[in-house]
Amino acid sequence: MTIAINGTTRLYAIIGDPIAQVGSPKAFSERFAAAGKDAVLLPVHVPADRFDTIVPGLMAIGNLDGLLVTIPFKPRMASFASRLGPAAKCIGAVNALRREADGSWTGDMFDGAGFVRAMERKRVALGGRRVLLFGAGGAGSAIAYELAKAGVAAIAVADPQAERADALAKTVRAAVPACDVTAGRSASSGVDMIVNASPIGMRPGDGLPGDVGTLRPDMLIGDVVVCDTPTPLIRQAQQQGCTHVTGRDMLLGQVDAIVDFFAAASRPPASQRVTS
Amino acid sequence: MTIAINGTTRLYAIIGDPIAQVGSPKAFSERFAAAGKDAVLLPVHVPADRFDTIVPGLMAIGNLDGLLVTIPFKPRMASFASRLGPAAKCIGAVNALRREADGSWTGDMFDGAGFVRAMERKRVALGGRRVLLFGAGGAGSAIAYELAKAGVAAIAVADPQAERADALAKTVRAAVPACDVTAGRSASSGVDMIVNASPIGMRPGDGLPGDVGTLRPDMLIGDVVVCDTPTPLIRQAQQQGCTHVTGRDMLLGQVDAIVDFFAAASRPPASQRVTS
Numbered sequence: 299m300t301i302a303i304n305g306t307t308r309l310y311a312i313i314g315d316p317i318a319q320v321g322s323p324k325a326f327s328e329r330f331a332a333a334g335k336d337a338v339l340l341p342v343h344v345p346a347d348r349f350d351t352i353v354p355g356l357m358a359i360g361n362l363d364g365l366l367v368t369i370p371f372k373p374r375m376a377s378f379a380s381r382l383g384p385a386a387k388c389i390g391a392v393n394a395l396r397r398e399a400d401g402s403w404t405g406d407m408f409d410g411a412g413f414v415r416a417m418e419r420k421r422v423a424l425g426g427r428r429v430l431l432f433g434a435g436g437a438g439s440a441i442a443y444e445l446a447k448a449g450v451a452a453i454a455v456a457d458p459q460a461e462r463a464d465a466l467a468k469t470v471r472a473a474v475p476a477c478d479v480t481a482g483r484s485a486s487s488g489v490d491m492i493v494n495a496s497p498i499g500m501r502p503g504d505g506l507p508g509d510v511g512t513l514r515p516d517m518l519i520g521d522v523v524v525c526d527t528p529t530p531l532i533r534q535a536q537q538q539g540c541t542h543v544t545g546r547d548m549l550l551g552q553v554d555a556i557v558d559f560f561a562a563a564s565r566p567p568a569s570q571r572v573t574s
Numbered sequence: 575m576t577i578a579i580n581g582t583t584r585l586y587a588i589i590g591d592p593i594a595q596v597g598s599p600k601a602f603s604e605r606f607a608a609a610g611k612d613a614v615l616l617p618v619h620v621p622a623d624r625f626d627t628i629v630p631g632l633m634a635i636g637n638l639d640g641l642l643v644t645i646p647f648k649p650r651m652a653s654f655a656s657r658l659g660p661a662a663k664c665i666g667a668v669n670a671l672r673r674e675a676d677g678s679w680t681g682d683m684f685d686g687a688g689f690v691r692a693m694e695r696k697r698v699a700l701g702g703r704r705v706l707l708f709g710a711g712g713a714g715s716a717i718a719y720e721l722a723k724a725g726v727a728a729i730a731v732a733d734p735q736a737e738r739a740d741a742l743a744k745t746v747r748a749a750v751p752a753c754d755v756t757a758g759r760s761a762s763s764g765v766d767m768i769v770n771a772s773p774i775g776m777r778p779g780d781g782l783p784g785d786v787g788t789l790r791p792d793m794l795i796g797d798v799v800v801c802d803t804p805t806p807l808i809r810q811a812q813q814q815g816c817t818h819v820t821g822r823d824m825l826l827g828q829v830d831a832i833v834d835f836f837a838a839a840s841r842p843p844a845s846q847r848v849t850s
């Protein structure tokens with residue numbers, strides 16, 4: 299699992315602002331090395347005001363084969379894909395893009411799939427759950443879509459930007475009519491699953507993402523924030539004995555799916571396979 | 575010397591077209607790791623027609639602190655520096671740039687210094703030598719300038735682009751009047767040092783960079799091409815028992831100088847030192 303970098307090394311990058319908190323560079327670079335693939339995944343800090351300069355620059359690099367996308371660029375990056383996978387198409391946001399043989403880019407969203415996979419690894423049933431979801435950005439949208447597809451009964455979406463929560467509720471209801479998705483509700487007595495898909499909890503002084511009521515041991519708790527110490531929400535879940543998944547669990551759930559997605563890129567004929 | 579990549583890793587990149595042949599990513603990344611510095615140097619393939627998209631994109635990345643430059647971009651990159659060191663100022667080409675605390679970029683040219691240092695490590699005297707130099711691009715220009723400064727008596731510059739050789743001869747004569755620098759001459763009886771600073775020898779089928787006459791054991795031979803098997807010129811030098819330096823020797827000579835150059839970048843006050 300020793301990472302090596304040479305002139306022939308293929309590049310993948312994760313873009314975000316901030317970037318220092320991301321776990322993907324280590325996770326993916328080690329996975330590539332373990333698989334004998336001459337590739338690394340780099341952290342690329344994209345200050346938001348330089349997005350339009352950096353992103354086209356990255357996508358033009360001859361030996362860069364894929365991008366991961368984190369906060370706050372997941373919705374904005376969807377328009378850079380030539381085509382979108384099903385989750386990305388529903389939500390209008392991507393967290394992974396790969397370059398195809400013809401130079402076009404395919405994007406999809408794996409935040410939701412990674413989250414659902416991490417929950418399923420805890421051997422809990424999602425069917426019929428009533429979910430309170432904080433955050434209607436890229437990650438929150440993806441999780442809402444995948445939870446609806448996984449059979450939860452209801453999702454209440456809370457977001458400081460009310461119109462964003464409204465739009466997400468409408469989108470997921472349209473895609474999965476059997477799921478009762480509503481916007482703006484806070485914790486109610488019926489809730490038995492709480493998910494934080496907002497960035498709150500990332501900074502040391504952060505509190506809870508909103509009113510979560512009183513946690514009960516039968517509740518499922520999830521938090522997308524990746525950090526070394528538990529977020530306030532995860533700490534409460536631990537104290538109450540709730541089954542929970544952290545941002546790191548979700549990241550692990552995603553790595554397999556995205557490694558496969560990258561590996562499935564179309565390849566140019568061997569005769570054209572130089573470095574561009 | 576294990577290379578690790580995390581969200582906090584600082585980036586350096588080498589840009590070139592092609593890029594697969596470069597040795598710097600391995601050499602620098604291992605040097606950074608050995609020094610306990612959380613940084614890597616990446617190979618970035620810049621197809622020439624996408625230069626104007628990629629380079630501003632790279633320079634805008636918040637956690638990218640420096641660039642190395644290889645063929646064919648060394649002259650072109652000089653205009654991207656806010657200020658130039660002495661070798662770069664004379665030649666109008668750079669092979670390393672670093673970001674300063676205020677976001678400005680300092681560029682300099684280390685090809686010549688690396689070459690002269692590699693020759694000096696062979697314990698040979700350069701003073702009074704009569705040099706035949708192939709290639710008046712970035713590397714050739716830098717080597718001409720540093721050889722003149724090191725006291726060689728004469729340099730004949732051969733390049734398929736005659737006006738480029740002319741311009742280099744004039745520039746170095748102006749900077750170091752004691753050295754007799756001329757353009758367009760091929761191998762003559764007085765030559766006792768031959769340097770290939772052209773890309774010829776990089777591809778498997780390549781021959782000599784031009785008419786080198788008959789090598790004698792007292793000649794010094796140098797070749798900037800970095801490759802695993804000796805170039806035709808180095809092979810002749812080996813056969814004749816000439817003291818010689820390869821592209822790899824020259825690269826090693828440069829690594830120390832450039833690592834120091836990067837480390838000497840001005841730093842923002844600790845309070846502002848986040849990731850941008």
